[in-house]
Amino acid sequence: MLSLQPIRLADLLLSRLLFADEKGMTTSELKGAVKAIAGSERSNSALTKWIETTLSNLCDQGYALSVSRSRCQITDTGRQHVLNQLGLTALPQKLQWNTFKNTDWIAYALQWPELSSIGRKYLRDADGLRAAILKHGFALPIKEFATLTQARNALLWQQFCDPKTAENLQAKLPNLQQQAFDQGAVMGVLLNEVLQTAKPLPWKQALSQVVAKVANARRTTPDELRLAILRQALADTPEASTSDSHSDSLSLPSETIDSNDSSSPPSLSDTEFAEMTLQAAKETKDGRLGDNKVFISKVWATLRQQHPHIMSSLDAFKQRLVTVNQQQLVTLSRADLAYALDSEDVSASEINHLNSTFHFIRLN
Numbered sequence: 001m002l003s004l005q006p007i008r009l010a011d012l013l014l015s016r017l018l019f020a021d022e023k024g025m026t027t028s029e030l031k032g033a034v035k036a037i038a039g040s041e042r043s044n045s046a047l048t049k050w051i052e053t054t055l056s057n058l059c060d061q062g063y064a065l066s067v068s069r070s071r072c073q074i075t076d077t078g079r080q081h082v083l084n085q086l087g088l089t090a091l092p093q094k095l096q097w098n099t100f101k102n103t104d105w106i107a108y109a110l111q112w113p114e115l116s117s118i119g120r121k122y123l124r125d126a127d128g129l130r131a132a133i134l135k136h137g138f139a140l141p142i143k144e145f146a147t148l149t150q151a152r153n154a155l156l157w158q159q160f161c162d163p164k165t166a167e168n169l170q171a172k173l174p175n176l177q178q179q180a181f182d183q184g185a186v187m188g189v190l191l192n193e194v195l196q197t198a199k200p201l202p203w204k205q206a207l208s209q210v211v212a213k214v215a216n217a218r219r220t221t222p223d224e225l226r227l228a229i230l231r232q233a234l235a236d237t238p239e240a241s242t243s244d245s246h247s248d249s250l251s252l253p254s255e256t257i258d259s260n261d262s263s264s265p266p267s268l269s270d271t272e273f274a275e276m277t278l279q280a281a282k283e284t285k286d287g288r289l290g291d292n293k294v295f296i297s298k299v300w301a302t303l304r305q306q307h308p309h310i311m312s313s314l315d316a317f318k319q320r321l322v323t324v325n326q327q328q329l330v331t332l333s334r335a336d337l338a339y340a341l342d343s344e345d346v347s348a349s350e351i352n353h354l355n356s357t358f359h360f361i362r363l364n
Contacts, residue, residue: 002137002215004109007233009038009054014063015082015105017074019097024065024073027052033097037230041316087114099124102226109233110136118145126222130211133225137214152187152207159190168193197356216323218353273320274329280306281361287345293333293360296321297348318351325358332358 016033017025025033031051039047055072058064063078074082083089086104103120110132112119122128127148134151135142142154159165169176169189179185184203191206195213200206208220217228268276280303287298300317324330334357335346351358 002110002133002229002232004229004233005111007105007109007230009034009050009234010058010063011082011085012037012105012234013051013054014058014074014078015086015100016097017064017072018079018082018091019100020073022073024067024071027055027070027072030055030072036227037234040231041313041319043313092117095120101230105233106132106226106229109229129222129225130208133211133215133229155194155210156187156190159193165190165193213326216326218319270320270324270327270329274324274327276307277303277321277324277330277361278363281363287342287349289335289341289360292363294363295345295349296332296351296359296361297345299361314348321358321361322351322353331362333360333362335359 012034013030016030027048031039031048034051035047038050042050055064055066058078059066059072062075063081064072065075067073083091086108088104099120103123104115106123106129107115107119115123122145123132128145131142131146131148131151134140134148134155135146138155138158140146140151140154140158142150146154176189188200188203188206191203191210192200194210195201195206197209201209212218212220212225212228215225215228216232217224277299281294281299283306284294284298284302287295289295296318297314300314303317321330321332325332332351335341335349346359349359
């Protein structure tokens with residue numbers, strides 16, 4: 001998991017308005033610009049209300065200007081705030097919103113200093129992005145703008161010198177001794193140790209999966225890696241905060257969603273979420289396989305009965321399960337004999353993440 005600097009929805013919306021023409025943008029257009037980032041764990045209505053509330057507060061504070069019932073412009077104050085937030089003195093010419101979002105905000109989340117044109121080019125490149133994720137995720141002692149090969153090598157040496165890796169490989173020695181001993185084989189073994197998957201992958205595929213795993217991305221594509229970073233940075237933001245994390249920045253309005261809005265899920269730490277999920281699994285009567293496995297969809301149903309506002313959807317619940325499973329707070333497992341089980345339960349419970357498939361929450 002990456003340790004990310006939080007990004008506030010207010011800042012994200014202001015930065016999108018930064019690239020609008022003199023007419024500004026409608027609420028619907030702004031929603032479309034941030035939905036992939038901000039809407040993954042919210043219902044459509046909850047996202048709309050969050051955006052409308054945030055825009056209203058931005059207008060009240062003078063960072064944006066309402067030019068009609070559903071259209072806003074950024075003000076000079078708002079423009080300067082975004083530039084200050086990202087350490088820019090001016091907006092580079094010809095810079096577009098998508099590039100800005102996928103480079104400047106990524107760099108901000110990864111806690112980089114002010115981004116230069118070289119830095120933007122580096123983060124636009126798929127391998128540059130992957131190298132940056134590896135460097136940040138594993139605290140690799142490599143230079144700025146290191147290549148993916150340099151990041152890979154640093155990670156491999158880190159794994160090679162880890163006593164725990166040696167201990168784990170010792171247990172696998174009889175199988176390893178049946179393989180060829182060459183560079184590709186050694187890299188594959190070390191990278192698969194990071195992945196901890198049931199079926200070892202070739203080293204190139206394993207490296208892509210390692211990057212996706214540390215970014216908590218659903219797929220290995222560059223676009224999905226960027227989305228995963230931005231989603232997590234936004235999700236980590238305390239929505240009730242009324243000021244920036246930088247003391248020299250302008251005060252930002254609250255983005256708090258109405259506490260009486262039943263569509264707004266309460267904020268839970270990963271540990272709290274895991275404990276609540278395991279308790280619900282223990283109390284779930286249906287969908288059990290033996291004494292220690294419960295279908296994910298059945299646990300979700302129990303959780304929704306016990307805590308109606310805990311999360312907006314089953315998909316959001318599954319995504320959170322992947323996170324706590326990676327942290328070993330909850331253990332997920334797959335249905336190896338799916339053909340012998342209820343097909344609807346199998347389908348409703350299935351999670352596909354990277355190279356793994358899950359259907360059950362284990363109780364031990």
